[in-house]
Amino acid sequence: MSDLVFVGFPTEQKAEEVRQRVLALQREYLIELGDAVVVVKDANGQIKLNQLVNLTAAGAASGALWGTLVGLIFMMPLAGTALGAASGALSGYFTDVGINxxxxxxAAAALQPGTAGLFLLIRKVTADKVLADLRGIGGTLISTSFDETKEARLREALAAVCDSAPATPPAPATGA
Structure with missing residues (x-):
């Protein structure tokens, strides 16, 4: 069973930075993601999705390859490439993988204009290690399918002050 998490951030750069951090955790096998999408709401209220994989481009490339091969059989490789790329791009455009x-x-309509969010579809997670790594990243938990305890731990980790912040310098000593 997968869990869905939606966290809001003040900027697209911060949301992308956190996505890259979570992807690094996935490379360390601490989390398994089904999808990770940065969503941006611009100043005009338009919503843009930044998917991990551009299915339209992948479909076009795959279609062009197969179209070329079929075109070679019928002695029309250029026509096959063009038709294959077009049909592949079309099928990629209408394919939806991961989060709908x-x-x-x-859900992104809840964001303020000029801000961004990060959707994570989590299949498996080593919660204590991932929360420790994400501690103090900021962001606002907007929605989650976690139970109340996990959700509270995530909220706490997002809001926690990062331990790597420099300590406040001591007040200067006054001599008598």
């Missing part, structure tokens, strides 16, 4: 795009756009 319309759901993300509807």
């Amino acid at each position: 795009d319309q759901f993300m756009k509807d």
